[in-house]
Amino acid sequence: MKPFTLLALLSGGVVFAADPCRVEIVDKENGWPVPLVELRTTHEARYVSDNAGLIALDDPDLLGREVWFHVKGHGYGVKKDGFGYEGVRVTPKAGETIRVEVERRNVAKRLGRLTGAGLFAEELKLGGKERLPESGVYGCDSVLLARQGGKLFWLWGDTTLPGYPLGVFQSTAALTSGQPVADFKPPLAIPYELFRDEKDKPRGVAPMPGEGPTWLSGMIELPDADGSRHLVATYSKIKGHLDEYEIGLCKWDATKNSFVRHTILWKEGDGEKGVIPRGHPFVWKDDLGKEWVLFGDPFPTMRCPANLGDWGNRERWEKIAEPPAPRSAEDGSEVKPHRGSVAWNASRKRWISVFTQTFGKPSAFGEIWYAEAESPMGPWGKAVKILTHDNYTFYNPRIHPELTPDDAGFIVFEGTYTAEFANHAQPTPRYNYNQMLYRLDLDDPKLAEARE
Template identity: 35%
Template sequence: MRSVNISVTMVMLGILVALTVPPVVTAQGFPTEKTEPPKPFGIQVVDEETGRGVSLIELRTTNEICLITDNAGWVAVDEPGLNGLNVFFSIQGHGYEFPADGFGMRGRALVVRPGETAQLKIKRVNVAERFYRITGQGQFHHTTRLGLPTPWKYPNLNAQVMGQDSTQAVVLGDRILWTWGDTARVSYPLGNFATSGAWSKLPEHGGMDPAVGIDQTYLVDDTGFSRPMFDNDVPGTVVWMHGLFTLPDNQGEVKAVTHYSVRKGLGAEHHAGIAVFDGEKQRFEQVNEFPRDAKLYPRGQTFHHMDGDQEYIYFATPYPMLRVPAKWDAIFDHTQYEAWTCLEEGADFDHKNPRLTRTSEGKLDYAWRKDTALVGAEQQRQLELSGHIQPDEGWIQTLDIDQGRKIVLHRGSVRWNDFLKRWVMIANEIYGEPSNLGEVYLLTSKSLPGRWEKAKKIVTHDKYTFYNPVHHDFFDQADGKLIYFDGTYTKQFSATKVATPRYDYNTIMYRLDLSDERLESVNSP
C-alpha cells in the first residue's frame, strides 16, 4: 500500500509542476521557455525617379516565399530561419523593372536583420505611376506590421470590404458619391451583389489629397458591411449599374441618375431601366423600365457637352458615340437616345445582315440617329471579320503609335482637359499583349465624337486584367496636367491561375503627368 501512495504522490507532484513551471521547447519539439519574437525586417521598394513607395511589387526568395509590397511600398520579412542571413529576393512588378545582374537575375541579396530596414529603387516602365490600391483589405498591411505610421483612417479594412469591382462616381454638392459593382465580404464567399456606395469630400472641401488617398465613408448595414444601393427582390439575380451622371430634375434639384440592370450575373437580363438616387434613403430607386428591345440606354462613363444650342449627356463606351439630351424627361425615354452610327435609322445590330447606310460615293454614312444601334469598336470588328465592311473604312481606326498596329478598345472614360485643351480618353485594350484585358492607353481628340486615331500605352500588365478604367477629373491637379484614374485589377479573363493576395478583384489608382515627353506623339496636332 505504501508504494501505491508514493506513486500517487509523484503523479500529483508532476501535475503541480506542469501547471506552475513555464513551458520550454527542446530540440525534439517539446515545450520550451517562451521568447519574444524579433521584429520584422522591412524592405521598401521606391520609384527611382520620384522616391515614392511602389505598390504591387513582388519580392520572392529562392524557396518561393512571396511578398507583395503594400501601398507604401513596404514588405515585412518575418522568417526566423532567415534572420542574419544574406537572402536573395527576386523583384518584379507590372510596369516596373529591376536591373538585371550578369546572369540576368533581377533582384538583390540583403542581410535580413530584424528591426532594421532597407530600400530598393526600381525603374518605372509605365508612363503612368501606380499610386495605391483603393479598395479591399490590407492596403498598409506591411507598413502596420513594421510599426510605421499610415496616412489613412482605415489603413487595413474599411466596411469589411475584401474585394470590389468597377468604379462609377459623381460629384453631388461638395462630396463625391462613389459606387462599385459586386463586393466581397470577410465573413462569407458571397457578398453584396446589388452595388456598393460610399461618400468622400472633395479635396477643395476638406478631402484628402488624391496623391495620398481617398477618405471614403461607406454606406453600411447593421453588421458594418458595405450594404446594397438597390433593393432587389428577384431571387438569383444581381444589380449592376452603368452610365452614372447628374442632372437637375424638373424642380431644379440636382440628382444622381443611372441605368440599372437586374440580371443573372453575366447571363440573361431580367429587366433594366433608369434609377435615381434618393438622398434620404441613401439608395437608388428604380423609376422605370426600358423595353427589352431598347437599342440604346446609358452605359459606360459619362460627361456633359454642348453641341450647338443643346446640352447632351455623352456615354463613353469608350468612344463617345452615344448621347441623350440633358433634359429630365428625355433620359427616361429610350427613343431620345442617339448613336453616332453607320446603320439605317431604326436598325438593330446584326453582323450577319447589317442594314448599313452609305453615301452616293459608297462611303459609310455616319450620323447621329435615334433609336438606332451603336456600332462601337467591338461591333465594327465583327463587321470587318464578316466581310461587310473593309478594315480601313469604319469610323474607328485606332493605332498603337509605338507598335503601328490597330487595336480594339474595350472600356474607358472621356474628359475635357484644360491643360491640353482637348478631350482625353483613358481606355483599356481587349485582345491585347501581354495581357488580354489589362493594357491601358491614352488618346486625345479636339472634337466629338472624335476620330481617336493615335493611342499611347501608359500602363501594362503581365497576364493580368485591369478593366473599366475611369479618369476622375474632379481630382485633376495643376490645371489638368496631373490626372488620376483607377481600374479593376483581377485575374478574371486572363491567363493567370493564381490571384495576387489582397490585391485581386480590387481597384487601383494611377496618376498620369500629361506633360511627360513620352506623350508628345499622342498630344501633338
C-alpha cells in the first residue's frame, strides 16, 4: 500500500495524489457484489458501483473526513434514519477499504451489466486486472438472442459509439460460445465477439435498403426442407422517432455476415399491417406432436409451422388471440404487459413469462413482473413483481433459457436500462442505455402465489 504522497506544487497550489479508498458494495444476504448502486454526497457528487460492486474514491474533498452518502440502488438499499434519509456515514481514507452492505428488496438478483464501456472501471482504478477488453460500444438497445449452430448469436438495436453522438443504427451483433456464463453470480463478464468493420469498429449487420434505422425482431433459427438451419428475423425501417414505414422478413447471409432482405410485408400507405412475426419467438409442440413457432411480445399473437418455408409464406401464418392481462398476486389489480418474453421451464414444468408493466409504479416502464401458465397461450396465473426501478426504465426483458442448464432452479433475464420514458430521470453514468442481467430463483417464497 503506497503512502499518501505530495506530488507537485502548481500555480501556488498543492496537488496531492493518493491511493483510492476502496468501497465494496455487497448484498447483506449472500455477500455478492452489487453493481449499479449509487452513492451521492451532500454536494451532489455521484459514484456508481461497477460490475465487481466496487467504487474507487480518490477525491481529495472526501478523503480523511466523515462523509454522508445517500444510497440509491433500484431495489437495493439501506434502512432510513430518523429523518428519512437512506444512506451511510463513513470516513474514507486513502488505501483503505469500506464495506457497505445493502439489503435486496427485489425478488430478482442483479448479476451485472452486459454491454457498454467500463464494466470493471472502478476495479481497474483500484489495481485489479483487466477481465475483458473494451468493446468499443458505449450503449445499445434491446437484445435478441438465438442459437446459430453451436454458438449463440446476440443482436442489439441502435448502438452508441465513443466517437460521435450518432452511432450504429442498423443493429449490431456478436457471437459467443454456447455456454458463455460459468457461474451465475457477480462479477459477470461475457466475452462477446462483435462483428466489426475494416477499422475494427462495431458495425451494423442489417443494412436494409432505405433511409433511417433498421430494427429487428422475431429472430430465430429454422430448418429448411433439407434440414439446413437458417437465422431469420423481421425487420422494420424507421423514420422520425418510432414510426415504421416498411416491414419485411430478412435472412442471415453467411457470405456477407449480414442480414439481407427476403421479402417486404408492408409499406406505408398499404393499409392494415396484418399479422407480423414479432417479439421473442420460441418453438412449441401441440397435442398432435406438430412443432410451431410462436411469436409475441410477451404473449403469443401468431404462429406458423416451425420451418423456413412456412415462415416465409404468409398463407401459413395463423393469428392467436391475446390472453387477458394477468392479475397482481398482491391486490388483484390488472397488470397490463408492455413487452417481454415467454419460455418453457423444465424445473417448474410450466410456461413462464417475464414482462414490463405498462404505466407501472413507481416507474412507468421500469416495473418487471413474473407469471406462469399451463399453456403459452394462457391463461396466465397471478403475477408477482420481481424488479422495480426508482424513476427509470427497464424495457424489452428477455428470458435466456439458452444460458442456463435445463434442470436449473433459476432463470436469468436481460433488459434495457435507460432514462428514456422516465420522468426527467438523471442518466446513470456508463450504465444508461445498456443491457442488465438478473437472476430469479424459482424457489423464492415470494413467488409462491405465482405457482397457485
